[in-house]
Amino acid sequence: MNMGxxxxxxxxxxTGYQNYxxxxxxxxxxxxxxxxxxxxVAFQELLNNGTYENEVGLSDNAQPLAMNTGVNIQQVNENEAQGALQEASGVYNVAIEGDGYFGVRDANNNLYLTRDGSFYRDSQGNLVNQNGYQVDVQSQLPASQWPTTGAVSISQQGYVSxxxxxxxxxxxxxxxxSIDMNAVGNNLYQCTGNLISSANTNNGFGIIHQGMLENSNVDMADSMSNLIITQRAYQLNARALQTTDEMMETINKFTE
Known part of the structure; x- marks a missing residue:
């Protein structure tokens, strides 16, 4: 292994710790x-680099040695744990207890998935999220014909009355x-594979709670601990880089 x-x-x-x-x-x-x-984040070792006798002293009984050539982020995984449910005042605020996602569509009818059920009715009567994306509703009446009076109730299976x-x-x-889910920002996901809809089956989605919203499942104490550990690991790598550079500078002086 050379200095480079x-x-x-x-x-x-x-690079890995910066991304982390x-x-x-x-x-x-x-x-x-x-x-x-x-x-x-899940890290992985990069390809191993063989270590030979002309580089380091090895005993006669030494097994073949190799040093990895660094690390890389293999993948970023979602923690799918259920977030705590919290009461919310809006009648169209809903939360899923289970594995399902709400569907919302942008102006181009692209379908996105989200766990954020902060919904309301816009000026045209459509049920939309906070970005103005229309919530996927299997309508029995056009949104413009929904009654303007009467109590709103949403069942655990999502039926709106x-x-x-x-x-x-x-x-x-x-x-x-689940590996087909890709985060696209604004707390939205797109699925690159097959999607199963509650329009066809009621199994495996969970239940909907009206007047509730799901909180983030981020553990603040755990995140702050990881932040400190990762910052220190980054600093150690920076120090190792500086030391290697100083060694190379010293070697260059001997070769002048």
């Missing part, structure tokens, strides 16, 4: 975001394979 490879190892550590700090910072920033899921009139059903979704 040592620099490369330290660089990979700095970004993930932790994002978790902390969203500690109060409704329905936010904590992100976890106003007074004595059932107007539709808030649909729930879940991916057939």
């Amino acid at each position: 490879q040592l620099l490369s190892i330290s660089k990979s550590g700095l 700090l970004d993930v932790i910072s994002n978790n902390i920033a969203n500690v109060d975001t409704k329905g936010f899921k904590d992100k976890r 106003i007074g004595n009139t059932r107007v539709g059903r808030i649909l729930m979704y879940r991916p057939e394979n």
Whole structure:
């Protein structure tokens, strides 16, 4: 292993821990975001580099040795644990207890998934989220014809009634394979694989609670501990990089 490879190892550590700090910072920033899921980072070693007798002293009984060439973030995983449910005053505020997601659509009819059930009716009567995306509702009446008076009730299966009139059903979704879920920002996800809808089955989604919202599942104490540990690991990699650079400078002086 040459000195350049040592620099490369330290660089990979700095890059990996910087990305980890970004993930932790994002978790902390969203500690109060409704329905936010904590992100976890998994590291992996990069390819091993063989170590030979011309590089280090090895005993006759030494087994083949190798040193890894750094680290890399293998994947960022979602912590799917249920967030605590908290009472919310709006009649269209809802939370899922279980594995399902609400569906919302943008102006181009692209479907996104979210756990944030902070919904309300806009000026056209459509049920929308805080970004103005229309909530996926299996309608029995067009939104413009929903009654303007009467108590609003939403059942655990998502059926919406106003007074004595059932107007539709808030649909729930879940991916057939959880690895197909991709975060796209604004507390939204897109699924690249098959989606299962509650329009076809009631199994595996959980139940809906009206007048409740799901809190973030970020553990603030755990996140702050990880932040401190990761900052120190980053500093150690920076110190190793500096030391390697100083060693190279000293070697260059001997070769002049």
